[in-house]
Amino acid sequence: MDGTLTVGTKINTTSNDVLTVKEFLAEDDESELYKVTYQGEEKALKWYKKSFLYSNKDIQAFYENLKTNINNGKPSNEFLWPIALTEFDGDTFGYIMDIIPSEYRTLSEFMIGRVNFNSYRKRIDACLYIVNAFKNLHDKGLNYQDLDACEFWINPEKIKILISECDKIAQSDKEIGILGKPRYLAPEVVLGKAKPNNQTDRFSMAIILYIILCYNHPLEGKRSLESAISADLISKSYGSEAYFMMDPDPNNPNKPSETIHKNSIAIWNRLPNYVKEIFLKVFSQDSIKNQIDRPLEIDWLKILTRFRSDIVNCSCGNEVFTKNVESCKCENCNNTIQIPFKLCLSDYAIPVTKTSRIYKCQLNNTDNALAPVASVVPTKDTGKLHIWNKTKDTWDAKTPSGKSKTVAPESKIPLKSGIIFTVNGQEIKIEANKN
Numbered sequence: 118m119d120g121t122l123t124v125g126t127k128i129n130t131t132s133n134d135v136l137t138v139k140e141f142l143a144e145d146d147e148s149e150l151y152k153v154t155y156q157g158e159e160k161a162l163k164w165y166k167k168s169f170l171y172s173n174k175d176i177q178a179f180y181e182n183l184k185t186n187i188n189n190g191k192p193s194n195e196f197l198w199p200i201a202l203t204e205f206d207g208d209t210f211g212y213i214m215d216i217i218p219s220e221y222r223t224l225s226e227f228m229i230g231r232v233n234f235n236s237y238r239k240r241i242d243a244c245l246y247i248v249n250a251f252k253n254l255h256d257k258g259l260n261y262q263d264l265d266a267c268e269f270w271i272n273p274e275k276i277k278i279l280i281s282e283c284d285k286i287a288q289s290d291k292e293i294g295i296l297g298k299p300r301y302l303a304p305e306v307v308l309g310k311a312k313p314n315n316q317t318d319r320f321s322m323a324i325i326l327y328i329i330l331c332y333n334h335p336l337e338g339k340r341s342l343e344s345a346i347s348a349d350l351i352s353k354s355y356g357s358e359a360y361f362m363m364d365p366d367p368n369n370p371n372k373p374s375e376t377i378h379k380n381s382i383a384i385w386n387r388l389p390n391y392v393k394e395i396f397l398k399v400f401s402q403d404s405i406k407n408q409i410d411r412p413l414e415i416d417w418l419k420i421l422t423r424f425r426s427d428i429v430n431c432s433c434g435n436e437v438f439t440k441n442v443e444s445c446k447c448e449n450c451n452n453t454i455q456i457p458f459k460l461c462l463s464d465y466a467i468p469v470t471k472t473s474r475i476y477k478c479q480l481n482n483t484d485n486a487l488a489p490v491a492s493v494v495p496t497k498d499t500g501k502l503h504i505w506n507k508t509k510d511t512w513d514a515k516t517p518s519g520k521s522k523t524v525a526p527e528s529k530i531p532l533k534s535g536i537i538f539t540v541n542g543q544e545i546k547i548e549a550n551k552n
């Protein structure tokens with residue numbers, strides 16, 4: 118298969134540079150992808166098909182939007198942001214971006230089981246980075262106009278994410294003539310009642326999070342399996358009659374199928390209530406029909422970091438979702454998982470294990486929400502667990518007998534019941550669990 122551009126073709130960019138086409142890589146409905154040389158480096162060129170541009174309502178607005186995004190720079194490193202724009206070549210043009218490293222796989226591949234996460238904690242980490250990327254995007258006043266599972270790239274080993282197709286990102290409520298794929302759009306966008314904005318993005322983001330954590334599309338329950346796909350059904354399923362498969366309403370017309378959604382049901386039943394609650398809120402009929410109460414990115418970050426803290430590893434390798442920070446049985450090997458200590462934060466407590474971390478957002482600090490402020494580490498000699506100050510600040514601490522101490526950056530606190538230390542103005546108490 119060849120593209121329309123021949124190898125060796127030189128194309129001018131709007132920044133007075135020249136790129137050289139090296140190799141045709143792939144194509145889809147809207148564009149062809151090439152490997153090119155640009156400023157001495159190998160990059161990718163997305164070259165639009167005329168059919169895509171002509172179906173687009175306003176080519177000039179689309180082109181200008183890309184130019185603005187390039188000038189403003191990427192919101193954060195997770196975005197595979199356009200680097201340079203080409204001049205028009207006849208009726209079409211393209212833009213240059215980095216090449217996605219081969220270790221990254223699309224979320225669509227995870228959905229069909231071609232690739233897997235080797236731990237549930239890594240699923241949560243992927244969600245955390247995705248939410249954080251949306252937060253960075255929204256902080257810059259930008260939104261997605263289009264979203265799809267094949268635009269989320271995840272490195273399953275290192276859990277890094279890349280979001281591609283950033284050409285459809287624009288200022289809130291701005292019309293650049295793109296309508297995304299209904300499966301990932303907020304119902305009001307599917308029905309043409311709203312333009313993409315932060316609220317619509319938050320609905321789309323929740324769909325992606327549900328897919329990662331619960332393996333299926335949240336609105337594709339039993340009902341979507343029953344009838345043949347038609348434009349009318351799509352607009353109903355994702356728009357006027359959208360229904361969350363786990364909505365507990367007894368009249369839910371779109372419950373999960375016991376066979377097809379078996380894994381989704383099983384994982385849903387294991388989720389802590391606070392995780393279920395945020396999904397039930399974002400996919401409630403109030404949120405679907407009236408767009409109210411969609412959780413913010415920071416709400417998700419708080420829930421997901423708490424969830425991450427509540428997972429402990431059994432010696433058999435299984436990850437156990439603890440409840441109420443109490444010792445519990447591993448459902449795989451039936452061993453009892455001991456949780457001797459907990460850390461009491463202002464809103465809830467988390468189990469102390471050697472993988473525990475406290476993130477900034479767990480202390481109600483919303484700047485740089487995913488920065489770890491403390492982690493639990495075993496000492497090299499005795500293997501006893503300690504709490505490690507990972508901030509640049511000295512913490513105040515109080516021993517159980519009331520003595521004041523300070524904890525310098527990089528130093529550690531022994532795990533002793535009754536110690537209280539203060540981070541970011543929030544008290545954290547170490548408490549022994551009464552098992």
Ligand SMILES: [Zn+2]
Pocket residue numbers: 431432433434435447448449450451452
């Ligand atoms: Zn086990």
